Amino acid sequence: MSAVAPPTAVDGTQTAGPENRKAIRRAIGAGSIGNFVEQFDYGLYGYLAPILAPSFFPASNPTVAVLSTYAVIAIACLFRPLGGSLVGRWGDRVGRKKTLLWTIVVMGVSTAMIGALPTYHQIGLVAPLLLLVIRIVQGMVSGGEYVGAVAFVVEWAEPNRRAYYASYASNSCFFGILAGAGTAALTSAVFQGDALDSYGWRIPFLIALPLSAVGVWLRKRIEETPEFVRATADGAQVVKAPIREALRSQLRPILVYCGVSIMLAILSYSWVTFYPEYLTGTLGLPRWMALASNAISVAVLIPLLPLAGILSDRIGRKPMLVMGAVACIVLVPLAFYVGEQATFGAAIASQLIYIIPEFFLTGIVTVCLAELFATRTRFSAGAMAYNASFSIFMGITPFVATLLVSSFGTIYAVWVYLAAAAVLALVVVTSFMTETYRSHLGEDKFAR
Numbered sequence: 001m002s003a004v005a006p007p008t009a010v011d012g013t014q015t016a017g018p019e020n021r022k023a024i025r026r027a028i029g030a031g032s033i034g035n036f037v038e039q040f041d042y043g044l045y046g047y048l049a050p051i052l053a054p055s056f057f058p059a060s061n062p063t064v065a066v067l068s069t070y071a072v073i074a075i076a077c078l079f080r081p082l083g084g085s086l087v088g089r090w091g092d093r094v095g096r097k098k099t100l101l102w103t104i105v106v107m108g109v110s111t112a113m114i115g116a117l118p119t120y121h122q123i124g125l126v127a128p129l130l131l132l133v134i135r136i137v138q139g140m141v142s143g144g145e146y147v148g149a150v151a152f153v154v155e156w157a158e159p160n161r162r163a164y165y166a167s168y169a170s171n172s173c174f175f176g177i178l179a180g181a182g183t184a185a186l187t188s189a190v191f192q193g194d195a196l197d198s199y200g201w202r203i204p205f206l207i208a209l210p211l212s213a214v215g216v217w218l219r220k221r222i223e224e225t226p227e228f229v230r231a232t233a234d235g236a237q238v239v240k241a242p243i244r245e246a247l248r249s250q251l252r253p254i255l256v257y258c259g260v261s262i263m264l265a266i267l268s269y270s271w272v273t274f275y276p277e278y279l280t281g282t283l284g285l286p287r288w289m290a291l292a293s294n295a296i297s298v299a300v301l302i303p304l305l306p307l308a309g310i311l312s313d314r315i316g317r318k319p320m321l322v323m324g325a326v327a328c329i330v331l332v333p334l335a336f337y338v339g340e341q342a343t344f345g346a347a348i349a350s351q352l353i354y355i356i357p358e359f360f361l362t363g364i365v366t367v368c369l370a371e372l373f374a375t376r377t378r379f380s381a382g383a384m385a386y387n388a389s390f391s392i393f394m395g396i397t398p399f400v401a402t403l404l405v406s407s408f409g410t411i412y413a414v415w416v417y418l419a420a421a422a423v424l425a426l427v428v429v430t431s432f433m434t435e436t437y438r439s440h441l442g443e444d445k446f447a448r
Contacts, residue, residue, distance in 0.1 A: 027156035030222045031149040032172030033215035034104045039173040041111040043180020046273030055119045056128045070399040076139035077395025081387040083140020088383030092242035096152045103145040108212020110138040115205030147382040154370035155227035166367035167309035178298045185291040231375035246381035253372040258389035259428030263421040265393035274401040283342040297351035316437045324360030328422040371436035
């Protein structure tokens with residue numbers, strides 16, 4: 001059954017009356033649940049990496065074991081561009097809804113399988129190989145999940161509130177990370193010593209199965225997006241080769257998105273996965289303090305993101321991105337300096353400083369993932385852009401950050417890594433990006 005399109009304004013943009021806002025709210029829930037599951041898993045894996053490491057790798061060198069655990073994420077993320085392109089192609093050909101139903105099932109099952117894997121001590125090298133295969137499969141599917149969810153929400157949204165609605169898709173990621181952090185902290189508190197190492201760490205991963213079932217239920221209750229129905233004549237006029245068409249007509253916006261989003265990937269995943277381990281392993285803060293301080297900062301950011309969306313819907317995407325890039329360069333070293341005091345209060349304060357650039361960047365990079373690309377190839381173009389930049393740097397950042405601190409003996413090496421990406425983003429935004437917040441979703445491309 002086709003979705004009912006919202007009323008159309010004189011300028012051709014869609015508007016949403018009160019009768020359609022209920023459908024928009026359902027779309028936000030349906031689109032966001034997959035992001036939640038994905039980041040719940042990522043948060044669990046990142047926070048529990050020091051515990052997972054001796055289960056899947058030789059424990060003779062703890063640093064190498066932790067690096068190997070992070071390397072599994074990095075390698076899996078290298079497959080996300082391939083998986084994202086395949087999922088994106090499907091999303092542009094059969095629709096957003098059917099594609100997102102499939103992706104959430106695969107993500108939930110693969111996460112639960114991690115909790116059932118035998119360990120290195122039981123089956124040797126086969127254990128880390130199985131872990132890697134599962135994460136590669138999950139990474140390939142996840143490469144299309146987030147892009148599809150953002151497209152789903154934005155294509156349902158009112159034109160003048162797209163960043164506001166997209167902020168909830170961003171927030172679902174942080175809710176997932178927060179849930180992952182909380183679950184990891186609770187697991188570490190409930191299970192101690194051998195109980196945690198042998199079976200306690202497995203239980204959180206198994207929770208993904210019921211979460212995935214909830215996602216399937218939510219996604220079955222919502223129709224296909226009105227924008228996709230309109231642009232494809234209810235699926236009758238889909239692009240037969242969306243990947244090739246996206247590369248032909250939208251290569252420049254793809255490159256623009258890559259240039260902007262690398263900065264956010266490094267910023268976010270050096271914070272939510274690397275920094276808590278740095279607080280514990282290098283600064284000697286108790287693990288529960290590191291995880292709790294990280295969870296507090298995420299909880300503070302969550303209600304701020306809709307406000308950032310409202311602000312961006314008023315002033316545009318480019319000013320927010322510029323302010324976020326400058327904040328990365330100026331404020332992140334200050335955050336690291338405060339955190340080096342190695343107290344619980346300093347850990348919280350440092351991360352509250354850290355979320356200032358997150359405020360300007362997170363939701364805006366999210367909405368640009370939809371606005372930069374035309375509807376008929378949005379899923380494919382967005383998947384290529386997102387996975388060629390954000391996904392890869394999301395995966396390698398914990399590994400690179402750990403390696404940088406180990407090599408140079410200072411966390412400011414991580415700031416240099418981030419600052420280089422921020423400078424790149426400033427050049428791209430100011431020189432190559434066209435403002436998108438007043439654009440029509442159906443245009444061929446927005447960055448010229």
